[in-house]
Amino acid sequence: MMLYSSPTCFHSHRVRLVLAEKNISMDIVSVPGPELPEDLLDLNPYHSVPTLVDRELVLYDSRVIVEYLDERFPHPPLMPVDPVTRAQFRLALYRIERDWYGLARDLEDASDNKQASRIRKMLRESILASAEVFSARHFFLSDEFSLVDCTIAPLLWRLESYGLELGSGGEPVEKYMDEVFSRRSFQDSLTELEHEMRQ
Numbered sequence: 001m002m003l004y005s006s007p008t009c010f011h012s013h014r015v016r017l018v019l020a021e022k023n024i025s026m027d028i029v030s031v032p033g034p035e036l037p038e039d040l041l042d043l044n045p046y047h048s049v050p051t052l053v054d055r056e057l058v059l060y061d062s063r064v065i066v067e068y069l070d071e072r073f074p075h076p077p078l079m080p081v082d083p084v085t086r087a088q089f090r091l092a093l094y095r096i097e098r099d100w101y102g103l104a105r106d107l108e109d110a111s112d113n114k115q116a117s118r119i120r121k122m123l124r125e126s127i128l129a130s131a132e133v134f135s136a137r138h139f140f141l142s143d144e145f146s147l148v149d150c151t152i153a154p155l156l157w158r159l160e161s162y163g164l165e166l167g168s169g170g171e172p173v174e175k176y177m178d179e180v181f182s183r184r185s186f187q188d189s190l191t192e193l194e195h196e197m198r199q
């Protein structure tokens with residue numbers, strides 16, 4: 001198995017975190033961009049990372065990849081078994097991708113300071129609106145570490161590099177961050193460049 005992965009993008013980090021959580025070893029091809037390797041261009045019509053190759057199977061989009069990995073390597077499971085709870089987790093993944101990932105991407109692409117500070121404020125408010133969910137259970141929505149945590153943690157790791165301070169009301173999120181960032185799997189998932197994103 002082989003993963004084409006950016007050393008800095010949160011979509012790639014999400015997949016690397018799942019690999020570390022499940023202790024899966026595979027060849028990781030670092031793709032710093034902006035140019036992509038020829039073979040990746042041939043494999044993935046969207047020319048994006050992360051891209052996973054498992055023999056004849058080529059997968060792209062981090063969500064498709066992490067769900068495949070969770071089924072292909074069932075231990076430890078990162079999704080609940082019960083259909084209703086599974087659906088709630090899937091809905092959370094959809095909302096995180098749409099809201100937080102969307103704003104983070106806009107922030108990374110912001111063309112000027114004014115635009116960046118407007119997006120930063122929206123992202124901060126959106127995260128703080130979920131402060132109660134962060135404090136309700138040991139992890140997000142659950143007492144077990146899950147694909148939802150593997151999706152949120154790479155984004156929260158980048159807040160400092162985005163110049164975003166949660167400030168007042170952010171304590172439950174900070175506590176969650178301390179807990180997740182100290183996991184062995186999380187530390188193992190980081191590239192050198194990601195290590196440098198937080199002091």
Ligand SMILES: N[C@@H](CCC(=O)N[C@@H](CS)C(=O)NCC(=O)O)C(=O)O
Pocket residue numbers: 006009010011012046047048049050060061062063
């Ligand atoms: N929805 C995709 C987004 C992936 C994505 O945007 N990847 C960026 C790097 S963070 C990329 O490959 N950009 C190169 C390009 O689009 O040419 C996913 O979840 O994997």
